Structure formats: structure tokens, C-alpha cells
Amino acid sequence: MKYAEIETQKELKHLFHKSGDIIDKVAFQDVDLTEFEEDVSRFYFSNCLFLGCKMNEKIKHHIEEENYIFPKLEVPYNIYPNRLYDRFDLYGEYELGKPETYEQTFDKIVYNHFIKTGKEADSIKETLARRLHDHSITDALYNFLEQYDEKKVVAIMGGHSLARNTADYKMVVKLSKQLTETGYLMTSGGGPGAMEATHVGAWFAGRSSDDLKNAFKILDT
Numbered sequence: 001m002k003y004a005e006i007e008t009q010k011e012l013k014h015l016f017h018k019s020g021d022i023i024d025k026v027a028f029q030d031v032d033l034t035e036f037e038e039d040v041s042r043f044y045f046s047n048c049l050f051l052g053c054k055m056n057e058k059i060k061h062h063i064e065e066e067n068y069i070f071p072k073l074e075v076p077y078n079i080y081p082n083r084l085y086d087r088f089d090l091y092g093e094y095e096l097g098k099p100e101t102y103e104q105t106f107d108k109i110v111y112n113h114f115i116k117t118g119k120e121a122d123s124i125k126e127t128l129a130r131r132l133h134d135h136s137i138t139d140a141l142y143n144f145l146e147q148y149d150e151k152k153v154v155a156i157m158g159g160h161s162l163a164r165n166t167a168d169y170k171m172v173v174k175l176s177k178q179l180t181e182t183g184y185l186m187t188s189g190g191g192p193g194a195m196e197a198t199h200v201g202a203w204f205a206g207r208s209s210d211d212l213k214n215a216f217k218i219l220d221t
Contacts, residue, residue: 003027003049005139007082012036022046028053029136030080051136052080070132073125076113077106079132084140148185155187159194164219169197176201177212 006012006028015023016039027049033040040059048067060069073079093104102108117126145153156176162169176186176198186202188195200219204212 001025001047005029006031007143009035016043019043023048027051029139030078030082033059051132052078073129073132075126075129077110077129077133079129079136081133081136081140084137084144145185152183153185153187154179155189156194156198157189159197160191162193162197164196169194169219170216172197173201173204173212173216177204180205 002025004026006015006026007030009031012028012031012033013036015026016036021042022044024046025048026045029051030053032054033050034054034056037056037059041062045063046066048063050063050067050069052070052072055063063069070080090107091102091105093101093106095101117123121127121130156172159168159172162172172194178201180186180202186198188198200215204215
């Protein structure tokens with residue numbers, strides 16, 4: 001059973017404008033329905049999924065009979081994100097030159113929560129929240145990759161222990177820089193070592209070799 005996906009207010013407005021009297025097999029993900037109360041009341045919803053959507057009691061009463069409403073859980077992260085994170089989401093509160101401000105970032109808040117609850121959390125609420133979050137991120141990742149030719153996506157995985165001052169780390173940086181400059185999308189598992197080097201290289205795409213040399217000097221310290 002294939003579901004259409006609604007992930008933005010714009011898509012929601014378009015759906016209400018185009019649909020007839022019945023909305024069937026649609027997944028609504030992290031959208032605010034409250035401003036569309038009148039539109040919602042005009043339709044009959046069937047076999048729809050509402051993932052972490054904001055709604056009032058009137059809307060909930062209207063849709064709950066033949067649909068599935070997934071509530072938010074009390075964790076410090078959205079378990080139904082409808083897009084990938086960017087640097088502003090993760091590090092928006094960080095101020096360059098003020099390392100103490102990292103403590104206020106979303107990245108650190110979630111990391112602290114992860115350490116507190118444990119890698120193998122024994123709370124079913126926590127494990128469920130993580131699975132739902134990761135499912136949403138996977139879905140967002142597939143949506144993001146649709147804009148690229150699959151033959152132009154390169155992934156570098158592993159190499160966690162590769163130190164920043166090693167020749168291999170710098171080789172990965174240079175390789176990633178060159179591939180990005182020729183139109184490839186560089187991806188990784190998001191860890192340290194070679195994976196970090198992958199994104200350092202992609203970041204320096206289009207920048208001069210002197211800029212890269214200066215960066216290596218900083219990373220060597």
C-alpha cells in the first residue's frame with residue numbers, strides 16, 4: 001500500500017486545493033493542521049497516517065476513526081523530522097571562539113540525552129522514539145537523494161581511527177574535494193576519521209590549494 005507524503009504546509013495547501021471529497025492513503029508528517037481546520041472538516045479521511053502533526057481536539061475527533069494518529073513523545077528531539085538536519089539546526093547556538101556555547105546546541109543536548117539513556121536504552125519509550133526518528137531521517141534522506149544521479153553519489157564509510165595529521169586523512173580530503181568539484185555528492189556515515197575528512201574535502205570544493213594547506217596546518221595542531 002503506497003502512501004502519498006505531505007511534509008510541508010505548502011504541500012498540505014495543495015492537497016486540500018486539488019482533492020475531491022475523500023483523502024485516502026496519505027501520510028502527514030510533522031505538519032500543523034490547526035490553521036487548516038475548515039479545510040480538514042470538508043474531507044473524509046481514510047487510511048491516513050498523522051505523524052507528530054499539530055492538531056486541536058476538533059480536528060482529532062474528525063480524523064481519528066479510520067486513520068492512525070502517532071503522537072509526539074517527550075524526548076529532546078523531534079521523532080518525525082520531515083527533512084534532514086542542517087548546520088543551523090545542529091549548531092545554531094554555537095559562537096566561534098566561545099567553546100562553552102557548544103553546550104547550548106541541539107547537537108550537544110541530544111548527545112547528553114543519548115549518554116544519559118544509554119546506547120542500549122532499556123526504556124521502550126526511548127527505543128521507540130529513536131526508531132521513529134531514524135525512520136523519518138531515512139525517508140528524508142531518500143527524498144534528498146532523488147535530486148541526484150545515483151551514479152554521482154559517493155560514500156566513504158569507516159576509518160574512525162584515522163588521525164587528522166596523517167597522510168591518509170589528507171588524501172581523503174583531497175579526493176573528496178576533487179570529486180565534489182567535478183559534480184559528485186560526497187556522503188559518509190557521519191563519524192570521525194576518514195568520514196570527517198570526506199566532508200572537509202567537500203567543504204573546500206572550489207577553494208584554493210592555499211586555503212586547504214592552511215586548514216591542514218590547523219588540523220595538525
